[in-house]
Amino acid sequence: MDCDALCHIIRRLSMGSTIMMRTTIERMAGAAGREAELCGWVYNKRSSGKIRFLIVRDGTGIMQVVITKPELMETFDRLTQESSLVVSGKVRADSRSPGGFEMEATSLEALQIAGDYPITPKEHGTAFLMENRHLWLRSQKQWAIMRVRAEIIRACRDFLDDNGFLLVDTPIFTPAACEGTTTLFETAYFEDKAYLTQSGQLYNEATAAAFGKVYCFGPTFRAEKSKTRRHLTEFWMIEPEMSFAGLDDAMQLAEDFLYFIVQRVLENRQPELAVLQRDVEKLRRITRPFPRLSYTDAVEILRKEGNEIEWGGDFGSPDETVLSARFDSPVMVHRYPSAVKAFYMKPDPQNPDVALCVDVLAPEGYGEVIGGGQRIDDSELLRSRIAAHQLPEESFRWYVDLRRFGSVPHAGFGMGIERATAWLCGIEHIRETIAFPRTIYRIYP
């Protein structure tokens, strides 16, 4: 694009904002009956002789523009899918237009004519769509998912901010394994090595002792070669942690937190859920209190259902599906065997073979969305666990310190944003719930 054209566009855009009301599709109802200007991209177009239809998207929605003026036809004919444009005209309600409003164009200007757009209005395979993820984000389904995701994040933060939790973010670079179980991404750190965090958990315990109730929210990394619809190598997790709290407090918080998020999405994201064809009745059926089930009772249920599981083993995803299918609301499974859980989980004083921990399984087979529990608060027990897990003692000195200086019972959990988003959107695969997913075989775009 040459300089003259660019200057013209800038002049045109600035004129638009002073002379005519610039409107987004989201707010088009407010412009009904008046002239308005809309900036966007061609979503699709159709023509029928002397009347032409332009479907425009602007990021906030999609809308139909009708073109009948002969002097606009030439510009219309040049427009290709995803060409950028500025159009103005009179807005009126019309049930035949997606969104309920349409614009009768009085002027139409192409900013840039797009080349052959790879994503056509027909079906595509996910491999191709992922290769074009930067463009795929423009389509309706992705639009809806990203807006539900943003709503979930906003709900999480509002809930915690309004309930006395202080946002204190934890580092991405860490000197050693947080939990020692999963594989970490190793990276060069000047003369040294560092690892990308797999959880803010341990640092959260330090900030909880400093600030009472805290949460962190950020990306986490797992270098596991997982290859399923529930795994990413980079995903976002929100982790609240409370001082002077036990497992029951963590479970209550998880219940209130999830319930709040579900209600918020139902309240503010109906159009998006409609685009996704989400069965919202299933979300409306979620009620408090959530069912609670001990691990031991869960194993008994699974064995009656014919699943092959021995007491002491962790649940596989078919097990989680069977358990969650029994309830309309998320189910909280607590007190797993200590042996299958992280080293910092506090043993149950009633039965030291199990830990004071909880996994929250989402309904409809979406699996674990929350994991957490109460942490060990005794320094000697913690040190023996660190040794038993063959973790480097030196790296955990600060962590043990937290038990030497005013130790208190404390508990918290982590929720995976992508899993929660997949569940509330009712979509098959977690990779569509983040703008640029990172999986074992994909780091492009």
Added chain:
RNA sequence: UCCUCAGUAGCUCAACGGUAGAGCAUCCGGCUGUUAACCGGAGGGUUGUAAGUUCGAAUCUUACCUGAGGAGCCA
């Protein structure tokens, strides 16, 4: 890491041992209310790569590459 499946036009697929085809996208033409619009026409191919079997391979065999689904691990 293991198991299963799949790679054919830009995309989605068909052809399953005998001349590689359709829809969408693109280009040209038609239509005054279209809704993934429709109708007519055109261009578009080293059938993932390499070797083998055969008179003849997209099709059968082997290896490799790439991807998808599942398991394990986890949020």
